[in-house]
Amino acid sequence: VTGKKTLDEETLDAIEEILITSDIGVETVMELLERLRKRARIKGEDETAEIQDIMRQELKSVLSDQVERSASDEKSFFNPGVTPFVIMVVGVNGTGKTTTIGKLAHRFRKEGKSVIIAAGDTFRAGASEQLNIWAERSGSDFVRHQAGADPGAVVFDALNAAVARRKDVLIVDTAGRLHTKVNLMEELKKIRRVMTKLIPEAPHETLLVLDATTGQNSIRQAEQFRDIVGLTGIVLTKLDGTAKGGVVLTILKELGIPVKFIGLGEGIEDLAAFDLNTFIDALFS
Amino acid sequence: DLTRKLDHVLKKIKGQGKLSEKNIADSLREVRKVLLEADVNYKVAKEFVKSVQEKSLGQAVLKSITPGQQIVKIIYDELTRLMGQSTASLRFANIPPTIFMATGLQGSGKTTFVGKLALYLRGQKHSPLMVAADIYRPAAIDQLKTIGKQLNIPVFSEDGKNPIQICWDSIQQARQNGNDVVIFDTAGRLHIDENMMKELSEIKEKTKPHNIFFVADGMTGQDAVKAATEFNNWLAYDGVVLTKMDGDARGGAALSIKAVTGKPIMFVGMGEKFNTLEQFHPDRMASRILG
Ligand SMILES: Nc1nc2c(ncn2[C@@H]2O[C@H](COP(=O)(O)OP(=O)(O)OP(=O)(O)O)[C@@H](O)[C@H]2O)c(=O)[nH]1
Ligand SMILES: Nc1nc2c(ncn2[C@@H]2O[C@H](COP(=O)(O)OP(=O)(O)OP(=O)(O)O)[C@@H](O)[C@H]2O)c(=O)[nH]1
Ligand SMILES: [Mg+2]
Ligand SMILES: [Mg+2]
Numbered sequence: 001v002t003g004k005k006t007l008d009e010e011t012l013d014a015i016e017e018i019l020i021t022s023d024i025g026v027e028t029v030m031e032l033l034e035r036l037r038k039r040a041r042i043k044g045e046d047e048t049a050e051i052q053d054i055m056r057q058e059l060k061s062v063l064s065d066q067v068e069r070s071a072s073d074e075k076s077f078f079n080p081g082v083t084p085f086v087i088m089v090v091g092v093n094g095t096g097k098t099t100t101i102g103k104l105a106h107r108f109r110k111e112g113k114s115v116i117i118a119a120g121d122t123f124r125a126g127a128s129e130q131l132n133i134w135a136e137r138s139g140s141d142f143v144r145h146q147a148g149a150d151p152g153a154v155v156f157d158a159l160n161a162a163v164a165r166r167k168d169v170l171i172v173d174t175a176g177r178l179h180t181k182v183n184l185m186e187e188l189k190k191i192r193r194v195m196t197k198l199i200p201e202a203p204h205e206t207l208l209v210l211d212a213t214t215g216q217n218s219i220r221q222a223e224q225f226r227d228i229v230g231l232t233g234i235v236l237t238k239l240d241g242t243a244k245g246g247v248v249l250t251i252l253k254e255l256g257i258p259v260k261f262i263g264l265g266e267g268i269e270d271l272a273a274f275d276l277n278t279f280i281d282a283l284f285s
Numbered sequence: 286d287l288t289r290k291l292d293h294v295l296k297k298i299k300g301q302g303k304l305s306e307k308n309i310a311d312s313l314r315e316v317r318k319v320l321l322e323a324d325v326n327y328k329v330a331k332e333f334v335k336s337v338q339e340k341s342l343g344q345a346v347l348k349s350i351t352p353g354q355q356i357v358k359i360i361y362d363e364l365t366r367l368m369g370q371s372t373a374s375l376r377f378a379n380i381p382p383t384i385f386m387a388t389g390l391q392g393s394g395k396t397t398f399v400g401k402l403a404l405y406l407r408g409q410k411h412s413p414l415m416v417a418a419d420i421y422r423p424a425a426i427d428q429l430k431t432i433g434k435q436l437n438i439p440v441f442s443e444d445g446k447n448p449i450q451i452c453w454d455s456i457q458q459a460r461q462n463g464n465d466v467v468i469f470d471t472a473g474r475l476h477i478d479e480n481m482m483k484e485l486s487e488i489k490e491k492t493k494p495h496n497i498f499f500v501a502d503g504m505t506g507q508d509a510v511k512a513a514t515e516f517n518n519w520l521a522y523d524g525v526v527l528t529k530m531d532g533d534a535r536g537g538a539a540l541s542i543k544a545v546t547g548k549p550i551m552f553v554g555m556g557e558k559f560n561t562l563e564q565f566h567p568d569r570m571a572s573r574i575l576g
Pocket of ligand 2: 176393397528530
């Protein structure tokens with residue numbers, strides 16, 4: 001596709017393959033291809049811009065007003081101006097929530113903020129031990145109860161500790177759960193209620209952690225978590241692999257939920273602010 | 286809702302009287318769309334539709350008074366055939382222990398699968414030993430030890446050894462303790478991480494597992510083929526486990542992986558508890574993908 005200058009059907013097929021295999025999703029891709037066809041008809045055969053640039057432009061116009069919302073203000077995220085700044089991290093099983101919390105805590109610490117982490121996953125084997133290690137690595141306080149405890153109780157204690165110890169940030173880890181499990185989603189609602197009762201504006205951020213290797217099901221996940229517990233942003237993990245995570249473009253377009261951060265590895269530094277232009281460029285690399 | 290979409294497409298095909306070649310092409314374009322929405326790999330979906338089209342353009346279908354019914358049957362049969370005729374079975378060593386190895390990308394459900402497989406094998410009157418060969422992920426060994434306590438199944442772990450040594454030493458332990466099946470839990474890794482993939486092939490070379498599994502997340506999208514192919518190139522694994530299928534992911538990755546690697550899907554993970562391992566049923570998977 002690179003270097004081609006005309007939008008013939010063969011090129012459109014090649015573009016379709018690139019877009020679909022980045023998990024953008026059929027509907028959005030069809031919409032994009034239709035715009036390209038119209039554009040080719042209008043501009044005719046003397047289209048001299050690189051196909052890549054045309055694609056970027058069309059993708060950005062498809063996402064038009066969402067592009068503004070997606071401009072993640074990294075600086076203000078890590079300097080929130082409210083204390084304690086409460087972040088709840090949610091998502092389905094194995095997407096990278098616990099690891100992402102370690103990375104976020106580390107970023108806050110680098111900005112000179114004090115952090116406390118709540119072990120809200122009281123269900124999965126080894127969950128609090130795993131989070132404890134990330135708390136130690138990032139120099140964060142840590143609140144946990146025994147295995148099988150009520151996650152709401154852990155969050156209650158952690159929030160009180162955050163206030164009492166005048167911590168800048170509280171990050172709440174939750175157990176992975178499929179969005180289709182009604183009782184588990186109810187539990188999440190209950191955890192949120194515990195926070196809101198203590199601090200009405202809490203949680204100030206609710207981040208959905210999505211795995212870049214997941215396909216169209218990410219859209220269902222985003223819808224359900226948004227409906228049940230509200231979402232302020234997405235963290236897209238495992239982008240250091242070969243998956244492109246294109247489904248977030250459909251999520252941005254259809255649900256207006258912005259990606260705030262991306263995960264680029266298993267180390268504590270492997271977190272970056274999301275940049276839509278960089279992301280779109282990477283789709284074609 | 287995708288279930289209603291394909292139903293709608295298939296009803297349209299079934300409801301038509303005589304079909305022209307154009308009718309068939311249009312309907313199959315719709316079917317391709319449904320497959321892509323179900324996360325079936327782009328190339329696999331293209332090939333599938335092409336083969337259904339070829340079969341559908343046969344004179345028998347075009348001359349039939351219910352061509353739509355025939356095409357729907359061709360679609361279901363072709364999909365079920367591609368998914369694998371029947372479940373492959375586990376290999377057991379003539380002289381114990383039999384060695385199992387779980388591999389895959391980060392977070393796919395390997396450690397949980399190791400617990401499920403151990404419980405399943407004990408139910409089949411075996412004496413399993415689970416091996417904590419993930420020395421990287423924080424508290425991975427704690428996780429497996431906790432699972433071992435919950436299931437009352439022994440876990441082998443060693444401080445200060447590399448995963449190849451740990452796996453090797455676990456076999457000697459199994460022989461001493463009379464464990465006739467040994468299951469390695471390995472660290473999640475990227476198929477493009479040469480060093481980590483090399484580690485897996487070194488474990489394979491040294492311990493010669495009888496059953497190597499590629500454990501894949503059932504919600505995986507287009508990337509399924511890349512990872513499955515690379516892991517197969519490095520390990521020539523014996524079978525695939527598709528996890529987290531208790532959600533509403535359509536599971537197109539199942540078709541993609543089977544079609545591209547030819548390796549059988551042996552188990553399906555249907556929950557977080559350890560008694561949720563199920564045999565893979567190709568016909569059920571076909572219905573799920575088609576919605
Ligand atoms: N390569 C890569 N691996 C990641 C990334 N983020 C997390 N992981 C790995 O993904 C696996 C799962 O991470 P966790 O943090 O345990 O995921 P989780 O969402 O908390 O999992 P549950 O609590 O079980 O639902 C671990 O092996 C992590 O090291 C990333 O950005 N890149
Ligand atoms: N709902 C559901 N959850 C599952 C299933 N299998 C595993 N999980 C969950 O998925 C998450 C990740 O499982 P793990 O077993 O830790 O995954 P892993 O592949 O060992 O992860 P790494 O070692 O970090 O690569 C955990 O929350 C598990 O409880 C399944 O079949 N269904
Ligand atoms: Mg976790
Ligand atoms: Mg594991």
